[in-house]
Amino acid sequence: MQNSADTGAEQLSRAELLEKIRSLETALAKTSLSTSSPASTISIPKAPSAPPQDTRLLHTLLLLSDSALPLGSFAFSSAFESYLSHHPIPGSAAVVVEKSTSDYSPAAPARLLPSEILTRFLSLSLLSLATTTLPYLIAAYEVLEHHHHASSSTTTTTSEDLLAQLSLLDDTLDASTLCPVARRSSIAQGKALLSVWVKSLSTSVPLPLPAPSSSPTTTPSSSIIPLYKSSKSPSTHIHLPLAHALVAHTAGLPRETACYTYLHQHARAVVSAAVRLGVVGPYVAQRVLAGEEVRGFVWRAGEVGWEVWREGGGEGLVGVDLDGEVREGGWGGAAQTVPTLDLYQGRHELLYSRVFNS
Numbered sequence: 033m034q035n036s037a038d039t040g041a042e043q044l045s046r047a048e049l050l051e052k053i054r055s056l057e058t059a060l061a062k063t064s065l066s067t068s069s070p071a072s073t074i075s076i077p078k079a080p081s082a083p084p085q086d087t088r089l090l091h092t093l094l095l096l097s098d099s100a101l102p103l104g105s106f107a108f109s110s111a112f113e114s115y116l117s118h119h120p121i122p123g124s125a126a127v128v129v130e131k132s133t134s135d136y137s138p139a140a141p142a143r144l145l146p147s148e149i150l151t152r153f154l155s156l157s158l159l160s161l162a163t164t165t166l167p168y169l170i171a172a173y174e175v176l177e178h179h180h181h182a183s184s185s186t187t188t189t190t191s192e193d194l195l196a197q198l199s200l201l202d203d204t205l206d207a208s209t210l211c212p213v214a215r216r217s218s219i220a221q222g223k224a225l226l227s228v229w230v231k232s233l234s235t236s237v238p239l240p241l242p243a244p245s246s247s248p249t250t251t252p253s254s255s256i257i258p259l260y261k262s263s264k265s266p267s268t269h270i271h272l273p274l275a276h277a278l279v280a281h282t283a284g285l286p287r288e289t290a291c292y293t294y295l296h297q298h299a300r301a302v303v304s305a306a307v308r309l310g311v312v313g314p315y316v317a318q319r320v321l322a323g324e325e326v327r328g329f330v331w332r333a334g335e336v337g338w339e340v341w342r343e344g345g346g347e348g349l350v351g352v353d354l355d356g357e358v359r360e361g362g363w364g365g366a367a368q369t370v371p372t373l374d375l376y377q378g379r380h381e382l383l384y385s386r387v388f389n390s
Contacts, residue, residue, distance in 0.1 A: 089284060089289075092285060093293065095233065096283065096285070097296065097297065102224065105301040106304065106308075108221070109302065109305035109309070109387075109388040110301065110305070111213075111214075111373050111376040111377040112153055112302055112305050113305065113309060114377065114379050115376045116149075117383055118376065119149070146312050147312055147319075147320055150306045150320055151326065153302065154329055156370050156372075156373060157299075157373065158329045158332075158333040159333060159369060159370055160373050161333060162334065162337040163367055165205065165218070166273065166294065166340070166341075167337055167340045167366040168271070169294055169337075170287065170337065171341065172201050172273065172277035172278070173280070174287075175197045175198060176278065177281065194256060195256070195263060195268075198260060199267040202269050202270065202274050203267035205273065206219075206269045206271060208366065209271075211377045212378070213378060213381060214377050216389075217389065218271045219269050219270060219271055221272045222269075222272040222273075222275035223270045225275040226260070226270060227261070229278075229279050229282070230257060230258055257278050257282060273294070292330065292334055296330055303317045305388060340365045343365040
């Protein structure tokens with residue numbers, strides 16, 4: 033009895049399966065007939081051959097602000113390690129030890145939280161950067177912009193003139209950087225940035241269109257970077273502000289964006305150093321960097337740099353005079369407004385043990 037019931041159920045399921053197969057075949061036949069006519073053909077949208085133009089600047093900005101950019105900034109703390117050794121956090125064993133002596137000089141215990149110590153140092157470091165190196169970045173960008181828009185024969189500058197103006201800026205910045213530790217750090221990161229551009233980004237980053245009024249004899253900025261990088265002039269040192277201005281202008285970043293990126297990279301490098309020194313954890317570090325206070329520091333530092341550049345004669349003072357003499361433009365007012373940072377930076381080499389190169 034049970035076997036007959038199973039056999040009947042099996043036959044019923046087979047009949048249902050055959051009915052479903054016939055229904056499916058009928059539906060497929062109707063579908064093939066309907067798609068055979070051109071009017072009912074479904075068109076699949078194709079991807080655009082090139083991304084929209086407005087994404088070019090955003091993509092370039094993300095590339096230049098990426099922490100993975102191999103500039104070697106991870107090897108420098110911008111005097112933060114020395115600052116901590118002279119102002120140890122409560123409960124830590126940070127002391128100042130000089131190579132020449134075996135004397136220990138414990139600093140007075142700080143009364144701030146680790147994140148507050150980091151924030152205070154960032155405010156001082158960004159202010160120092162705004163009055164010492166940012167005016168040179170702006171001046172270099174202005175020189176490149178003047179060269180880019182040169183049109184008439186009286187204002188056209190050759191590549192030799194442009195290199196001479198950049199070398200003058202570079203040499204002046206080198207002479208005004210009194211701390212040898214800060215000088216080595218700036219040159220190392222500047223050369224690394226130009227190397228990244230020449231070896232990687234120059235063939236990948238889409239370049240902006242040349243100015244319509246540019247003279248045919250005007251050398252594009254993209255050709256200046258290899259020339260400047262390979263220059264054998266004793267006045268060419270390739271400091272980081274000059275290298276950043278070269279790369280930012282060649283990539284088509286606006287002047288204000290180039291300045292903000294430069295300052296933000298510095299703040300990010302200091303925060304990263306704080307994590308590796310054990311001052312704060314990664315979550316607190318991101319909270320500090322994303323906070324309103326640090327964002328205000330970066331913005332105000334940019335405004336201070338602009339003001340120093342203007343007071344130094346930056347407005348309209350770029351390029352070469354008609355008599356062929358290079359004019360000082362914008363960097364005349366640059367000065368160290370936080371001299372203790374130079375002291376901390378210089379004493380970094382006297383630390384008995386250190387993690388960073390500066």
